[in-house]
Amino acid sequence: MTTSELTLPQGRKEPRRSRRVMGAGKQMHAGPVTYVVLTVFALISLAPLVWTAIAASRNNERLAQSPPPLWFGANLFKNLQAAWDQAGLGTAMVNSTIVAGTITIGTVVFSTLAGFAFAKLRFRFSSTLLLLTIGTMMIPPQLAVVPLYLWMADLGWSNQLQTVILPTLVSAFGTFFMRQYLVQALPTELIEAARVDGASSLRVVWHVVFPAARPAMAVLGLLTFVFAWNDFLWPIIALNQQNPTVQVALNALGTGYVPDQAVIMAGALLGTLPLLIAFILFGKQIVGGIMQGAIKG
Amino acid sequence: MKASPYAFIAPFFIIFGAFGLVPLLYTAWYSLHNVQLSGLDHQTWAGLDNYKHLLSSEFFWNALENTFSIGVISTVPQLLMAIGIAHLLNYRLRGSTLWRVVMLTPYATSVAAATLVFTLLYSWDGGMINWLLHFVGVDPINWRESDWGGQFAVSTIVIWRWTGYNALIYLAAMQAIPSDLYESAAIDGAGRWQQFRHVTIPMLRPTILFTVVVSTIGATQLFGEPLLFGGVSGSKGGSAHQYQTLGLYMYDQGWGIGNLGKASAIAWTMFLILLIVAAVNLLITRRLRKSQ
Numbered sequence A: 001m002t003t004s005e006l007t008l009p010q011g012r013k014e015p016r017r018s019r020r021v022m023g024a025g026k027q028m029h030a031g032p033v034t035y036v037v038l039t040v041f042a043l044i045s046l047a048p049l050v051w052t053a054i055a056a057s058r059n060n061e062r063l064a065q066s067p068p069p070l071w072f073g074a075n076l077f078k079n080l081q082a083a084w085d086q087a088g089l090g091t092a093m094v095n096s097t098i099v100a101g102t103i104t105i106g107t108v109v110f111s112t113l114a115g116f117a118f119a120k121l122r123f124r125f126s127s128t129l130l131l132l133t134i135g136t137m138m139i140p141p142q143l144a145v146v147p148l149y150l151w152m153a154d155l156g157w158s159n160q161l162q163t164v165i166l167p168t169l170v171s172a173f174g175t176f177f178m179r180q181y182l183v184q185a186l187p188t189e190l191i192e193a194a195r196v197d198g199a200s201s202l203r204v205v206w207h208v209v210f211p212a213a214r215p216a217m218a219v220l221g222l223l224t225f226v227f228a229w230n231d232f233l234w235p236i237i238a239l240n241q242q243n244p245t246v247q248v249a250l251n252a253l254g255t256g257y258v259p260d261q262a263v264i265m266a267g268a269l270l271g272t273l274p275l276l277i278a279f280i281l282f283g284k285q286i287v288g289g290i291m292q293g294a295i296k297g
Numbered sequence B: 001m002k003a004s005p006y007a008f009i010a011p012f013f014i015i016f017g018a019f020g021l022v023p024l025l026y027t028a029w030y031s032l033h034n035v036q037l038s039g040l041d042h043q044t045w046a047g048l049d050n051y052k053h054l055l056s057s058e059f060f061w062n063a064l065e066n067t068f069s070i071g072v073i074s075t076v077p078q079l080l081m082a083i084g085i086a087h088l089l090n091y092r093l094r095g096s097t098l099w100r101v102v103m104l105t106p107y108a109t110s111v112a113a114a115t116l117v118f119t120l121l122y123s124w125d126g127g128m129i130n131w132l133l134h135f136v137g138v139d140p141i142n143w144r145e146s147d148w149g150g151q152f153a154v155s156t157i158v159i160w161r162w163t164g165y166n167a168l169i170y171l172a173a174m175q176a177i178p179s180d181l182y183e184s185a186a187i188d189g190a191g192r193w194q195q196f197r198h199v200t201i202p203m204l205r206p207t208i209l210f211t212v213v214v215s216t217i218g219a220t221q222l223f224g225e226p227l228l229f230g231g232v233s234g235s236k237g238g239s240a241h242q243y244q245t246l247g248l249y250m251y252d253q254g255w256g257i258g259n260l261g262k263a264s265a266i267a268w269t270m271f272l273i274l275l276i277v278a279a280v281n282l283l284i285t286r287r288l289r290k291s292q
Helices: A003-011 A032-056 A076-085 A089-120 A126-138 A142-155 A162-168 A172-185 A188-196 A201-230 A233-238 A246-254 A261-296 B004-031 B049-055 B058-089 B096-108 B111-121 B128-135 B147-175 B179-187 B192-220 B224-229 B231-236 B246-257 B260-291
Strands: B033-036 B039-045
Touching: A032 A076, A032 A261, A032 B058, A032 B096, A032 B111, A032 B147, A076 A089, A076 A261, A089 A126, A089 A162, A089 A172, A089 A201, A089 A246, A089 A261, A089 B004, A126 A172, A126 B004, A126 B260, A142 A162, A142 A233, A142 B004, A142 B246, A142 B260, A162 A233, A162 B004, A172 A201, A172 A261, A172 B004, A188 A201, A201 A246, A201 A261, A201 B004, A233 A246, A233 B246, A246 A261, A246 B111, A246 B224, A261 B096, A261 B111, A261 B147, B004 B033, B004 B260, B033 B260, B049 B260, B058 B096, B058 B147, B058 B192, B058 B246, B096 B147, B111 B128, B111 B147, B111 B224, B147 B192, B147 B224, B179 B192, B192 B260, B224 B231, B224 B246, B231 B246, B246 B260
Parallel strands: none
Antiparallel strands: B033 B039
């Protein structure tokens, strides 16, 4: 410790010091300029979404006129209804909930199991296999879609939801994320104690690993749901407008399936709404998850 | 109990193997064959023909060039802004969590939804962007048809969606910088800007490299934004292929034209490009480490 560190707190007259002593860095108070600049960026982040709602509340003719509408019109409900029925967003929302929900559960469970093994168990080739897992994150999805398409056609699975669920059911990122968390969060003695008591592997997982992993599982679940809901390339190849996910339905809208711009905006709004609600409810956890993944990854 | 570690990792490796690794090899196999969407049962050996056609096709080189230029104009400003935003978020702020969530909101918007909205914002007549530009005396720009305009518009969608995400990654790294580094810099008389330049940026170097790698991977695969921005001529990347990326070129060859063999060759070419990028990055990282 340097003397400056020791003397600094005494010089300050703050009754309450930052709780985050380590890593708090220079927690200087933000000046007015900081708030102004951040407000500008916050407006840029939010404006397109607010404008989506404005456009979705107008009609097609109005959206082709200049100046563009800057305030809400009266057609929001009508356009949402049209997007839900005509553009297939209704079916799509149900399908996306099933797809993203299943992928989330699968990814979280499988990632926790594999992450636990990589974090706490000794076995041959474990470091090689972990390195392989991390390496797979570099493979673009384009490398798999041609064979997947041909197989799904062979199996007669075209346009069925399992075609988009199965290939995405596990995640290299998730496995690594859970491993990094469990290395620190799960005391090895706890596993050993459970084993001495004669607990089977499954019992250890259920009663020791899952409870210790729960906070990270929740965060990984949120990140996975966002990813799965927004996944684009493979779903638009595997599915079509007869049985779409939200992104497939939006893709159809973009290529002229319904030529009404206000309905298209209503579709975009509807398809984003579940995730916006998730961000309002769990924004703090999602932000925390991304920041955690960054430090450890 | 001895077998159980393998049982725990088995689901990941079985599913990833079946739907990731095996298809990767099959894609290589198909890239050496003539596989047409219209006649899947007639697959004939083609040797390196698909690759030869690729290298002699102007559209391939056009797509490669577009992928590179869109990659640069979307990644560079994005990461620079992200560092700036992260620096501001690192101050002690009122409602710090709220600011972070707001910056991340575009990340909640899917590629498809964001592109549909931006396409309307960029529309030639009645679009918000052209309307705002007329206040500074710029004539309406036909973004969808224009060459650089289309690339610029597509890049702004990428920038809008990813800047906040990268800012959070930089913020996490900034918070891990030990505070005594700043304190000793302050004692040496360094102001805020000098502290940022001489303490923050050097300490962020590994994170910056990490985000460059991730953004490069993303840029190489860029697909949905130009597809939907192009509207009816989407899979061609605009009427004159002016923003057709490699990902889009692959999709167009495979599912637009129906030549899955050639699409496979494009996919593997993309992968090889990524491997080269990764190797170059590794070299740079080693150099940097040695020089320190």
